[in-house]
Amino acid sequence: MFRYYLKLGVLSIRANPALSALMAAAIAIGIGACMSIVTVRHVMTDNPIAHKNDVLLHVQLDNWNPDDPYDEPNEPPEQVTYIDATALHQAGRAFRQTISFKSDRVVQPDGDDAKPFQEVVRATTADFFAMFDVPFEYGGGWDSAADQTEERVVVISAAMNQRLFGGEDSVGRMMTMNNDPYRVAGVLAEWMPLPKFYDLNNNPYEGAEDIFLPFSLAVTGEWGSSGNNSCWKPIDGGSYADYLASECIWIQMWVELKSASDRGTYLQFLDDYVEQQKQLGRFPRDLNNRLSTPAEWLLNREVVDETIDVLLSLAALFLLVCLLNTIGLLLAKVMRRTNDISLRRALGASKSALFSQYIIEAGMIGIAGGIAGIGMTWLGLQGLENVFSDYDFIAYLIKMDWSMVMLAVLLAIVSALGAALYPTWRACSVSPATALRIQ
């Protein structure tokens, strides 16, 4: 029976090719509009470290101004001070912990005609790579001894390795930055955390840094942060040591616990630490420390631009218009076939038989619309990429994966079936007598 209805459906679609095409196109365009926005949003809201979400925690301490919260209503600062970062890192009370910030360095490639270039580097600690599951192509990170000994080591990205060493195994080779030599300890495989969950300041979609080196090295070299830096009270003096001793926040801190159940214990440790610092005259505000999983942190920082939500609501309405269009056209089609239908009813076709027939026909249009919708989504994404081409990170956001393709087809079929319900119901309720009466 199913095959027979399929055949009938094909016949009916063929009988009105322009109209059927219009219906499929309307669904396709509606799906395309919705799915291109949904796809971009999907990448933007992704949690790239979801598999470790329950054990990774971002650390916030409220060392801010007693009269004014860092952010309304009572948000602690997003980053921590040097004093607290190093104290908590040294305490080592979590399974793993890392403190880091980004800075600028000038890379000087070997060779006389190679031009030096500036790079954003991440100064961090040994646990960074293991905590965030950073994949290595060659070698590995530095061990925690290097965090103390200020060993001049670097970990570079696959792209940087390509640029400096032509992509070969460069572990043990030397590179120069700001006239200082560094030994390559490891080369990363492709790694593109989007959003860059471990540091959402500035641009969350700029991708990971291409060079990583020990935090202690950066501090000894008196490097400044090229990310955000906020201070609520003046620094006592102009030297780098004064800056390190200040209440300025500029370091991102993360910890990894053995199990999610240790979260309370670690928070208690933070609270004890702050209570102790209060004795020393720091932390004038009420106790307000916070731990956030990557998912909580992404939500808290509202990584998603509200523009995308405006577009999403408009796209949803757009799909609604396309569906209303399809319902109207399907209805017209059914009404035109009233005589057919009532004749079939008079000849003994049951309501459920008619229902199957028309829903199958609508389903076919839905599938056609869905497949065309994938194409439309692709076109829509190309359009978005084009419109935002001045952002060099836009290509990362324009990515369609299989889950999105499946969602597009599913949405199309559900939409088409949803649109077909009312017209099909109208078809089923045609009375058998009508046809006989008119003829």
Place this chain on the structure above:
Amino acid sequence: MEIGPIWRAMMKNKAGFVLIALQIAVTMTIMVNAFAIMQERSKNVGRASGLDESNTFAFASALFADYENAQIQALIDEDLALLRGLPGVRNAVASNSFPLRQGGWSQGLQLKPGSQGTDTVGTAIYFVDEHGIDTFASTVIDGANFTPNQVTWKVEDDNTWPAYGIITEALAKELFPDEPESVVGKTVYINDDEPVNIVGVIDRLQAPWQGWSGVERSLLVPQRRAPGFQRYIVRTEPGYRDELMPQVEELLSNSNLDRIIRDMTTMDQVRRLAYIGDTAMVKILSFVVGLLTIITGLGIVGLASFNVSRRTRQIGIRRALGATKPTIVRYFMVENLLVSSIGLAIGGVLSVAMNMAMVEAFALEPLAWYVIPTAMIALWAVGQVAVAGPAKRASNISPAIATRSI
């Protein structure tokens, strides 16, 4: 007229018309709200920054060797002398930032010294020498430019603020709203209690953050600073920009090998990047509205065609009974007008409701009064154009049809 019969005929077959009316209503809702967003976004895009944008470019020089302060000062002087001496360069300056760059220095100014209970007015700060005003293409409308001996190098570990400043007209109005006379010679305070004497007022120079409500407020300070990272802004004679940019990059890269020249960019690029969100939104929304109008139009065509073919026999009968072609056309036009009007009435209510929700959720501005009437007229027109084709075909149905059975 025939509204009565047309209305009763529609009521016999409500569903199709209800759907079209709803479609028109939602289309109108999208159209109106998209237009409101576009209007808000495009308002900002056209604002002038104050710079001679088409003849200005900027770049940064990043030093990566350890230089003493005096060495850096000498390098900056050397760079600026080289830049200003190039044929085709009108002027050049080293500053901390420039309009539309989206990163810069801001601080509060106040009329009375003191740290408590004083109102401050936020402003962007540009550190410049006496070439700043000409490079930024600003015009002194009151007072005078800095004299060369007002310009000083910042002394290391000394945070004293220079005693002079030039402000934009907008900042002057914000600081001294009730001052009919010149503000030149007045004193404002920065860092709670450091006096700044206003020596001049310029017409316009935007702050680096185009999204900030105080974007027209800038203060020029006659101080030169010598960190290893310097931003240079170069204003060329008309037409020289594109040939000068690679030339300057080459010259400066080779004049000192302990630094790199980077971020070479025209002001046109800076502007594009600064407003990319706004221009993209306008493009996307106009495309969406256009596409939507086409879809709704096609939907009307489709439904009208069906109605025409379903009613072939009735139309034939009417023709046979003496209805003229224009009468038939008018029938469909009036029918569409009725459906559109109902849809647009619903659409009007939906548009306002959605706009209120968006004003609430996304802090948009409320609708301008003329948006809804304009959208209504536009959609009425779309409906009439869409229905014209099928109506014409209906009027061509031969009266003889009436004599045939189906």
